[in-house]
Amino acid sequence: xxxxxxxxxxxxxxxxxxxxxxxxxxxxLFPEGGSPTRSDFQRDRDRIVHxxxxxxxKHKTQVFIGPDGDHYRTRLTHTIEVAQVARAxxxxxxxxxxxxxxxxxxxxxxxxxxxxxxxxxxDEVLKPYGGFDHNAQSLRIVTKLExxxxxxxxxxxxxxxxxxxxxxxxxxxxxxxxGTRGPVSQPILDxxxxxxLELASYAGLEAQVAAIADDIAYNTHDIDDGLRSGYLTxxxxxxxxFLAGLMREVRDRYPHLDEDRFTxxxxxxxxxxxxxxxxxxxxxRLKAVRPMSAADVRAADRTIATFSDEMAATDRQIKKLLFxxxxxxxxIMRIRAGAAQIVTDLFRAYMTDxxxxxxHYWVDHIAGLNSQARARHVGDYLAGMTDTYALRTHRxxxxxxxxxx
Numbered sequence: 001x002x003x004x005x006x007x008x009x010x011x012x013x014x015x016x017x018x019x020x021x022x023x024x025x026x027x028x029l030f031p032e033g034g035s036p037t038r039s040d041f042q043r044d045r046d047r048i049v050h051x052x053x054x055x056x057x058k059h060k061t062q063v064f065i066g067p068d069g070d071h072y073r074t075r076l077t078h079t080i081e082v083a084q085v086a087r088a089x090x091x092x093x094x095x096x097x098x099x100x101x102x103x104x105x106x107x108x109x110x111x112x113x114x115x116x117x118x119x120x121x122x123d124e125v126l127k128p129y130g131g132f133d134h135n136a137q138s139l140r141i142v143t144k145l146e147x148x149x150x151x152x153x154x155x156x157x158x159x160x161x162x163x164x165x166x167x168x169x170x171x172x173x174x175x176x177x178x179g180t181r182g183p184v185s186q187p188i189l190d191x192x193x194x195x196x197l198e199l200a201s202y203a204g205l206e207a208q209v210a211a212i213a214d215d216i217a218y219n220t221h222d223i224d225d226g227l228r229s230g231y232l233t234x235x236x237x238x239x240x241x242f243l244a245g246l247m248r249e250v251r252d253r254y255p256h257l258d259e260d261r262f263t264x265x266x267x268x269x270x271x272x273x274x275x276x277x278x279x280x281x282x283x284x285r286l287k288a289v290r291p292m293s294a295a296d297v298r299a300a301d302r303t304i305a306t307f308s309d310e311m312a313a314t315d316r317q318i319k320k321l322l323f324x325x326x327x328x329x330x331x332i333m334r335i336r337a338g339a340a341q342i343v344t345d346l347f348r349a350y351m352t353d354x355x356x357x358x359x360h361y362w363v364d365h366i367a368g369l370n371s372q373a374r375a376r377h378v379g380d381y382l383a384g385m386t387d388t389y390a391l392r393t394h395r396x397x398x399x400x401x402x403x404x405x
Contacts, residue, residue, distance in 0.1 A: 002280055003276060004283050007283060015096060017293060018291040019093075019094060019205065019294065020096050020205070022041045022099065025158045025159065028040075028156045028159070029152075029156060030152045030156050032156065039098060041158065041160070042098045044157045044161045045098050045099075048102055048142075053141050053142075053145075057074065057079055057111075058074055059074065059386035059387055059389070060074060060075035060076070060111055060115070061115035062075050062077070062218075063225055063326065063327070073221050075111055078108070079105055079108050082104045082217045083210075083213075085104075087101045087104075088275060089209035089213060089279065089305065090206060093282055093283075095205050095206050099164065099206040100206040100207075102157075102161050103164035103210040106138060106142060106157075107211075109141045110135060110139075110141060112383045113343070114343065118390075120340065121340035121341075121343040129375035129376065130186050136186075137379075137383050139162070139166055140187050140380065142157055143155075143157075145380055159195070159197070162195070163203050163204070164204065165207075167197065167199065167202070168211040172184045172188065174200060175200050177200070198298070201299060202298050204297055204298060208305035208306070209282075212307070215315060216274045219274070220270045220271050223243075223267065223270075223322070224263060231326045231331075234262075239317075243266070243318070246266050250265040273311075277307055277311040280308070289302075337402075342394045342401065345394060345398060346385075346397070347382060350378045351371075391404070
């Protein structure tokens with residue numbers, strides 16, 4: 001992918017006309033005075049970093065359950081890596097870096113303990129009550145569940161950050177009001193009743209770069225963790241031509257490199273090629289769309305920050321490799337089954353006796369709620385748990401807890 005380097009924003013401090021302007025934000029649900037030292041998007045980013053939800057990511061699974069080792073990615077280290085890539089993309093495309101970083105930092109707030117396994121298990125037990133979606137849960141956390149400020153629940157983030165959180169993967173509704181990926185989660189629809197996030201439009205470019213940064217980060221680092229764990233080998237990487245080419249390039253230049261350095265050289269090249277691919281595609285699409293404002297980006301009929309067709313094919317090949325060799329490996333599936341049992345057991349216990357949720361702020365009132373409202377509170381409580389807290393709590397309540405090693 002060819003990049004117009006004269007159009008890059010490195011070190012210029014210049015913001016493009018299609019970038020989101022922090023000084024003309026659509027504001028917050030609860031009006032606040034401005035800061036003399038920080039833009040509203042800087043304040044959003046800072047509020048996100050100082051939350052309980054952000055700290056909990058330290059003990060939430062990315063791929064490998066915490067006890068597997070200290071050097072595997074957690075949801076927190078993954079989030080930091082996504083934010084770094086998002087900021088690099090934003091700077092190259094002359095976007096608002098603080099908004100891109102903020103969306104990247106908040107995008108995984110709603111994830112449950114035990115990664116996607118926990119999410120699937122929680123969705124299953126909550127199906128009679130509307131199901132569970134981590135994106136909708138992230139919105140609930142930043143608009144309702146974080147209880148830090150005297151004048152409002154949540155973080156009272158700007159419209160643009162909330163839009164990026166909800167729509168970073170594209171519009172949720174068609175222009176005719178149909179769900180683009182199935183029904184839209186009710187918590188998102190409920191929030192849009194009071195603060196319309198315009199679900200039928202694309203998000204701004206800052207959110208788009210945060211979304212593609214997520215793909216770049218986990219594609220690369222799940223390979224790194226897979227090699228560290230032994231579930232992946234360099235021979236397996238040969239099945240993906242893109243990765244095979246990177247390995248040949250490193251071997252040709254450094255024929256006697258030790259395994260750890262060899263892995264890192266592959267990973268850094270993978271990130272670089274993917275980032276440069278996105279920049280080149282975005283530049284081409286910006287020339288075609290010719291947006292003169294962030295509103296024009298939202299009104300476009302396509303995602304602007306994305307992979308080329310060739311890199312998108314590579315992305316699918318990498319995901320196929322990761323699913324077959326890691327995510328669906330028998331050892332991982334056994335651990336996943338145990339993690340799902342923990343989440344399911346805890347949900348049933350809390351639905352039967354809400355008083356067991358000793359630290360939940362609403363526990364004194366849950367007993368009198370109908371089953372729908374009770375289930376949502378139990379879901380909130382479970383989704384907020386870390387892996388370690390869920391394991392410890394299960395051991396306190398049950399005679400047998402699955403071994404997640």
